[in-house]
Amino acid sequence: MSPNNKGLFSGAVMSRDKVVVKIEKNNIIEMDKELAPLYIIRTSDFEGWLRMRSIDLHRTNSRLLKKVLRLNTSDEIEIVLTANAATITDTYWVKEKGSTLLYKDIIFTKDTFSDLALYGDPNAFSLGRQPTPELTNIGSYEKCWKMKRGQWYMYKQGSEFERFSEVFAYELGNKLGFNMAKYDMWDKYVVSEDFTNNGQVNYEPMHSIMLDNEDYMDNINIIKEMGSRLVKEYLDIIFLDTIIMNVDRHTFNYGLLRDVNTGAILSLAPNFDNNLSLISRGYAKSQERNDLMVKLFLEVKKNVEYKIPILTKELVEDIAKQVKAKVHVEIDINYIVNFCMNAYYKIK
Incomplete structure (x- = not known):
């Protein structure tokens, strides 16, 4: 055409x-x-x-x-x-x-x-x-x-650290009970199943509504108009973003699922696209988490009620070990544990 x-x-x-x-x-x-x-x-x-x-x-x-x-x-x-x-x-x-x-x-x-x-x-x-x-x-x-x-x-390309970060994010979010798009490994690529199940629902990026506005409270206020349950789903996404320092949550990599026949908004889409988080760009000089991600989430916490999930060192360590073996990459597990838990302690 x-x-x-x-x-x-x-x-x-x-x-x-x-x-x-x-x-x-x-x-x-x-x-x-x-x-x-x-x-x-x-x-x-x-x-x-x-x-x-x-x-x-x-x-x-x-x-x-x-x-x-x-x-x-x-x-x-x-x-x-x-x-x-x-x-x-x-x-x-x-x-x-x-x-x-x-x-x-x-x-x-x-x-x-x-x-x-x-x-x-x-x-x-x-x-x-x-x-x-x-x-x-x-x-x-x-x-x-x-x-x-x-x-x-x-199927998506990425460096070893990006692949580790993507799969780790999925496994951690899944263990915490969040709605996650499943990620796994195939050879040297990360793999994720189409979460619309071959067009049974319509996915629309949040850009469709918010354009380029990523501000947490602006998004929360708009999402609240669509249904209070969706706010919790969004808070789960930005909570995990904070823990793993996903700085790439722009308005094209989160969004909504709509009913094809009625247009009704059913839910937020599963959490996806976390490859630019955690150690994707290498190890930070400090594992102390006084960064912008933590500060932004704390600002949200002042204004919106959210029950912080229970996160333990043992859980983070177990997941890091499992994903390390799956991705076949050498990583500093102690760094991963401290990096995630320091953010958790700051926001809890």
Whole structure:
């Protein structure tokens, strides 16, 4: 698919086979405010919504993907439209005016270019043009979607310390009873199952509502309007961020799950994308935690009631040992224990 009318798109944003937004020459002329994407409801910016769905063109393997698919453009909108703006993690897509396509015609069923997107597999250059979810696989790390037994899984590159930090975060959050996207290891990649279960729910990043505003209290106040139970889920996320010093919780790596049929907000999405936490950038000079993450959480604690989970040295040590063996990396376990527990003592 390509834009018509000299680069302007006319047609519709679809959810499965239901029209949720009507578009005429890139302008929104009608919208279902119950079912439309939250970003479009919030901003009425169709082009911005398309750009949000584009692969990061600075990734080396995205350039290889463009070459294999013979996409002679660096325009994010044109690239997204090539994939009908469809993604793995929601049921939205765009249908050009006059098209007879149905959702079953555009939904992704194969992972043909997964290895090219993940590590630049040269064998992909003999595969020819085929539909791929990689054109709408956002983020700055080399990654891909692989299909295993009818289920999509995200595979992502990273250094040994990044892989350790990602899997450690999952294991710790899981032990504390938090809603976590499961992370495991496969060879030298971290692997996570698609938490929308093949489009049974729609994932929408918090950017759709908050744009770039990461302020804890601003987010809490907005989330509170969606339901008090969601506030606890958000507090769990920023509690864990504080313990493991995840400084990368921007508004594209947390978000909401919505009912596909009604548009109702069901919950926050499981906690994901913790690879830039803990020792991902090496060991800090001091394990004393008087850092900004601790200070920000303490400010929240003054204003919002939150029952601090029970965290022990023994639990952190056990998890660190298990993940060390799984990732096959040499780490200082005492450092991990002290780093996490010092933050815990400060906020408890």
